[in-house]
Amino acid sequence: MTPLIETRDLNVRFGGVHATRDVNFSLAENELRCVIGPNGAGKSTFFKLLTGQVKPTSGQILFRGQDISRMQPHEPGRLGIGIKTQVPSLFNGLTVWENVWLSARRLNSSMQAERITRETLERVGMAAYHDVQAGLLAHGLRQWVEIGVVIAADPPLILLDEPAAGMSDAEVARTAELILEINRQHALVVVEHDMNFIRMIARKVTVLHQGAVIREDTPDRIMSDPLIQQIYLGKKPH
Numbered sequence: 001m002t003p004l005i006e007t008r009d010l011n012v013r014f015g016g017v018h019a020t021r022d023v024n025f026s027l028a029e030n031e032l033r034c035v036i037g038p039n040g041a042g043k044s045t046f047f048k049l050l051t052g053q054v055k056p057t058s059g060q061i062l063f064r065g066q067d068i069s070r071m072q073p074h075e076p077g078r079l080g081i082g083i084k085t086q087v088p089s090l091f092n093g094l095t096v097w098e099n100v101w102l103s104a105r106r107l108n109s110s111m112q113a114e115r116i117t118r119e120t121l122e123r124v125g126m127a128a129y130h131d132v133q134a135g136l137l138a139h140g141l142r143q144w145v146e147i148g149v150v151i152a153a154d155p156p157l158i159l160l161d162e163p164a165a166g167m168s169d170a171e172v173a174r175t176a177e178l179i180l181e182i183n184r185q186h187a188l189v190v191v192e193h194d195m196n197f198i199r200m201i202a203r204k205v206t207v208l209h210q211g212a213v214i215r216e217d218t219p220d221r222i223m224s225d226p227l228i229q230q231i232y233l234g235k236k237p238h
């Protein structure tokens with residue numbers, strides 16, 4: 001079956017820095033994959049490649065078989081790739097409802113957008129906060145609204161960059177549940193550092209190191225792999 005997204009011998013060089021090395025990555029429709037790697041491993045660059053913000057030096061990116069390697073930064077959303085970065089993306093002066101509605105409205109009629117917004121806020125557990133200004137939300141609540149903004153546009157592929165960063169244990173557990181629920185309808189690639197969180201959600205983990213994929217395996221096998229422990233400075237990934 002054609003993968004949802006696939007990269008073939010993908011490379012990026014920034015001057016002397018080889019940030020992405022011969023990456024062959026393949027994600028099936030409705031798969032959930034976690035990507036880990038130490039600082040500077042090339043995780044952000046990989047996401048930027050998948051969303052057209054960085055152009056490959058060589059290699060290809062295929063989305064449902066279509067070559068998107070040279071797409072413009074505005075095209076991923078139209079194609080069906082949604083991303084939540086670590087950079088805050090909500091309109092602080094608008095309410096929770098308005099932020100999600102704007103996303104739902106992009107591809108839907110006003111009436112459909114109302115329904116999608118209602119359903120999305122239920123899914124992310126934020127219905128009670130619908131009339132709160134986004135700028136007033138605590139960190140964890142804000143992350144869930146940001147995820148809501150992404151899923152309201154109903155993209156087949158969702159990229160999440162460290163969705164559990166800065167959250168309490170309870171919020172991390174709730175975020176894991178939410179991601180598993182989202183995964184019933186969408187494929188996801190999740191970049192994360194927190195291995196406990198990864199254990200809660202992932203069946204397969206891709207490890208990047210110095211721009212290259214060095215392992216793809218289950219979370220348990222990755223965590224007990226001596227090479228991975230060595231890369232994380234003699235410690236287990238936290």
Ligand SMILES: Nc1ncnc2c1ncn2[C@@H]1O[C@H](COP(=O)(O)OP(=O)(O)OP(=O)(O)O)[C@@H](O)[C@H]1O
Nearest residue numbers: 014017018019037038039040041042043044045046
């Ligand atoms: N625009 C750029 N120009 C030059 N070098 C860059 C650029 N973007 C990234 N790099 C370099 O490419 C390498 C990979 O960086 P990247 O940000 O993708 O790693 P990362 O795994 O996301 O790291 P972190 O976990 O710290 O966010 C690093 O050596 C970084 O300094």
